[in-house]
């Protein structure tokens with residue numbers, strides 16, 4: 001059993017953090033929490049108005065860019081290190097679903113699969129791979145740095161209302177598990193958190209209207225902060241419900257043959 005450390009008063013002081021998708025929901029809560037704990041926080045979001053509003057209320061920086069743009073990533077990381085001296089935490093959190101906002105989860109997902117496929121891959125997968133690769137030279141040079149990917153329980157179990165979203169989250173879970181040893185060789189850590197239902201704008205309205213239980217984003221932000229400061233590497237953490245503590249998911253260790 002791997003226990004996560006508590007976020008103490010000074011656990012993030014003197015650190016620099018970039019948080020993608022910080023203009024809303026989980027990312028906005030992570031920005032608020034890390035800022036409160038003394039991190040220099042930079043919010044990234046494609047939605048300029050939302051990002052600026054959150055940055056003004058938190059009292060942090062905001063950069064308007066698309067996480068699916070590798071050249072933009074390289075510039076933002078270089079600018080951050082030039083301005084603030086380091087990059088300690090990278091929270092790769094921006095994410096979208098295939099389903100058009102306002103649609104019902106009971107609708108047939110087939111018409112959206114090709115329509116939104118490339119967009120979902122660009123944000124949910126490119127955003128994670130590009131962010132990791134842009135930050136890596138800096139973190140390797142520091143011989144320290146912690147990357148957290150917001151995945152989803154949809155990446156472990158099935159998600160029939162949105163198969164492409166599930167695919168993208170499975171992909172980043174696999175990326176985190178597989179790239180972790182190479183990052184460890186460079187003094188860098190990477191982990192993922194898989195939330196269940198969280199009360200943010202990404203959730204279909206009908207789930208909110210049906211009063212489906214959802215975790216508050218602040219609870220997920222707390223877990224993200226704890227994982228960022230932990231010693232874990234390659235860990236896939238689950239935050240499926242406010243009723244349980246966050247736990248580390250263990251995959252089957254071997255698939256060399258059928259169960260005997």
Ligand SMILES: NC(=O)c1ccc[n+]([C@@H]2O[C@H](COP(=O)([O-])OP(=O)(O)OC[C@H]3O[C@@H](n4cnc5c(N)ncnc54)[C@H](O)[C@@H]3O)[C@@H](O)[C@H]2O)c1
Pocket residue numbers: 020021022023024025026027044045046047050065066067068093094095096123150151152153194195196197198199200201202203
């Ligand atoms: N809310 C949930 O129930 C839930 C459950 C599991 C996982 N997640 C994951 O948590 C993460 C955060 O989602 P949320 O619930 O806070 O949703 P949200 O919609 O409130 O926030 C997502 C943010 O990402 C930004 N974004 C979208 N595309 C972008 C791009 N190309 N470049 C930069 N920013 C972009 C949006 O503008 C938005 O501000 C996502 O990866 C999501 O898949 C959410």
